[in-house]
Amino acid sequence: MLRMAAILILALGAPAAAEPLARELFGAMAKPSAQAPEAIGTYARGCAAGLEELPESGPTWQAMRLSRNRNWGHPEMIRFLKDLSLTARQLGWAGLYVGDIAQPRGGPMTGGHASHQIGLDADIWMLPPSRVNLSRAEREKISSISVRTEDQTSINGNWTRSHHALLKAAASDPRVDRIFVAAAVKVEMCRTAKRADKAWLQKIRPLYGHNTHFHVRLKCPQGSPSCQTQKPTVAQLSNGGDGCDETLQWWVTDYLEELRNPPKRKKPDGPPPKSAKTYVMSDLPRQCAAVLSSR
Template identity: 50%
Template sequence: MAADPLAKDVFGKTPGPTAAPGVAIGTYNKGCVSGAVQLPETGPTWQAMRLSRNRNWAHPDMVGFVIALSEAASKMGFRGLYIGDMSQMRGGPMLSGHASHQMGLDADIWMLPPSSLSLSRAQRENISSISVVANNGLGVNSNWTPSHAAIIQSAAMDPRVDRIFIDAAVKVAMCDANGNRGKWLQKLRPTPNHDYHFHVRLNCPAGNTGCTNTAAPVAALSGNDNGCGAARQELAYRANPSTRPKGTPNPNYRHPRSYRLSEMPKQCQAVATAR
């Protein structure tokens, strides 16, 4: 192994979780989790998807949250939930894909209503989720149901949840349905490529002093309209792309997969190399 390997190569190849109480360390895009637990591949109201990725690990709080949400979903018109990527066995940067999902506090939940909760491993590799957004991106399509809305609202109303990343069209649909009312709407954050799943992020668990919520609080970003106005503005930009203000790229941005192990928090360096 190189003297200072890429962190993704170390975290992506660890032999198992650390034997410790669950602790989230660092930040969502530069962190790790000690004492992660595995979401069982199959339960009464859920199935973990894409098992070959081995990303059905998380902080115990997240595993408990996912199971409880799947149980709630079974009372809201779904059989349960298909669960996408959570974290690796010790969190950290992944060999491919996500920039976040590093502290065991993130989970992707498919928009596809389960047709079966007894899929084989092979079926879970080949089945895909569905988009709930129209091809023009300006609204939801016929795949969107009241059950989707109820499940996402249930997740957003959980005090452990910091934010939920969804497509702007989904947020607008939920704002419209609720008359822009409800503080929980602040937690719904319009994000590209979140039309076929919604991404739940938990707050740092109590007592996890090495864990940092780096983003500004949702309420501070959303203003007084619960972020509904901003989501509608995003759809207006989609309808007329020439009106979108030009942003300035951050010249110092680096994708988390580029970090060396020495650049990770000291505690994460220890978690990555613990035997």
């Protein structure tokens, strides 16, 4: 009923103020659209057609927090996760614990993420699985581990060589655009990577809030002409280098100091900018209406 009401509103050309929030509409969809797979729009402003479900459990992976119904991704992402889980097994882990990918039809989420909207983002837990036969109930209760200290300045004892090897393998995959990690992880990887083999490090990007998981973002796949890969590219961000430069140093000095002692900021004039929490359908690519209305 909620979906049909949204379609009627759009069809009648109701003003934007009367539209329901896009996150409520996409969050209500339990199944993917019956369309060819396609990532539409940007990672933080879009939707996705024909997504594929990552099976709840596999020989080398488990999807976590199943109650969220966010184990859906573009087929390219599902293939990538299965491939990386095999690498994890080779490194001594039982496989991977996979967190949020996307909702069945992508789009803004009901909570927790600004991105993860087009089926090309996935969160992978830093907790090395010892087994991949957790029950549904266990997957709701178990938590990942943090790999950095509380003051965010360095890694802690949970970080291992296998974490480094797994992230290197992921970053070396040509399908990957970038990987978000805690700043302390980037610092440690820059410190310990072999000098002659560091080009892949440009894809490892420090970002607040990624101490218990790493966030993999794929490039736009073939067959998705409306998909927009993030700009600037990681290579442009680091001038083709490894990203182990003054930009990273800023993260572990000025940025962390700003977190500890936030500066007083003047309240901006006018209405706040639109975000995943406030988007309505008219804020998203026009193809998203068809994605939402598809059976």
